């Protein structure tokens with residue numbers, strides 16, 4: 441699995457760079473680990489994802505409103521939320537090469553065949569399964585054959601660096617000893633104002649959720665909304681991840697799409713199930729295959745002390761199955777904490793029942809960059825299609841759901857003469873006026889122009905040709921089926937609009 445999946449990721453990363461989906465941040469200076477930029481195609485894709493989310497969870501509902509809060513907040517917020525004391529990852533250093541790792545991601549693997557040590561290695565992996573696969577990979581070919589032949593009858597001993605009990609953890613890079621794990625707070629610190637002392641310390645928000653809790657009373661007092669209701673927010677969050685990896689999957693700056701849904705404690709279980717299922721369905725509706733998408737309910741032991749239930753929407757990325765979004769029943773923990781720390785009353789008074797209570801909160805919390813990466817992975821396809829001469833060739837095509845595709849339509853004149861460019865320009869401008877992202881291209885062979893749009897994931901290409909001059913019809917070519925049909929030139933906008941919903 442490892443080889444193929446790496447190859448697929450390499451191809452995807454190369455395409456994203458070549459076509460302007462994603463660039464390394466400040467690449468001209470050698471980049472900066474854990475930070476990424478979206479190029480012209482990437483920004484449209486990501487914006488479409490955010491817009492689709494916002495439309496679904498805010499605009500199409502009566503029980504949801506939005507906010508857009510500041511990234512830097514009063515640091516008391518992060519004391520109340522628990523982030524100042526608890527938002528830690530366990531950190532280990534290599535005593536030899538000084539490399540740093542998140543201790544819960546470093547596995548030390550010992551494989552013994554009777555008394556013979558076949559392998560003693562450190563592996564940097566997301567979970568035990570991946571660690572086992574990587575360890576097998578790491579063993580030299582002779583050992584590997586013995587591993588494969590004997591399978592699990594070999595003695596495997598594997599432990600995480602943060603759970604080592606008197607055992608010595610090994611560095612994945614050089615094999616030397618690692619230090620014991622210690623706590624590392626993941627919030628980025630900065631100073632507000634001209635004084636750089638402890639009274640001026642502030643944090644870049646590590647999640648957007650707390651801005652919502654801090655405004656819960658403002659929203660209640662200013663809109664006529666009643667429990668049950670939700671507040672949604674999309675925005676940047678920052679975490680000083682010890683080991684950013686897997687392309688944009690684990691970044692230090694990323695965007696979240698979060699909802700806090702406030703309800704009566706007695707209705708919390710119902711709303712939890714509602715949001716868990718609704719959020720899963722959202723990804724399926726936008727084209728993630730349900731065979732690759734999993735809803736994983738957390739075991740009791742995995743739950744945070746304040747949470748009643750939690751589930752992750754997970755996607756089978758080429759580098760392993762990982763979380764896209766978490767849906768949690770957070771009880772009244774956050775509002776109670778803010779009531780305690782701010783001294784403000786966070787209770788809700790129900791006019792009808794005359795009951796006063798602190799609402800329970802259901803939190804669907806998704807990552808926009810992770811969703812974008814999942815849609816990119818899902819879209820990447822290599823298939824066979826005929827070139828200009830009718831010879832079958834491998835083509836790379838990004839099969840995005842049309843609603844997410846960065847460019848909706850490309851318009852080509854077949855040749856640069858006989859008035860074709862003028863007609864094509866008119867169609868292109870009409871699409872732009874209708875807010876359809878349209879791309880005009882008159883350079884090179886038409887087959888090549890199609891291929892470029894396939895790589896961008898453009899669902900429709902419209903070609904103005906000789907027949908257009910006679911009967912004002914154009915050819916529309918559909919990206920996935922390669923089917924072509926003729927439609928009136930003045931119906932292009934409507935045709936595309938109907939098919940991208």
Ligand code: ATP
Pocket residue numbers: 679681688689690691692693694695696763764765766805806807808809810
């Ligand atoms: P993980 O266990 O992968 O670090 P988490 O459980 O800490 O994630 P949450 O705190 O639940 O993540 O954050 C909610 C969502 O924010 C995640 O589901 C993910 O989509 C996104 N997210 C969190 N950390 C990152 C990151 N470093 N880079 C990109 N997206 C992130």
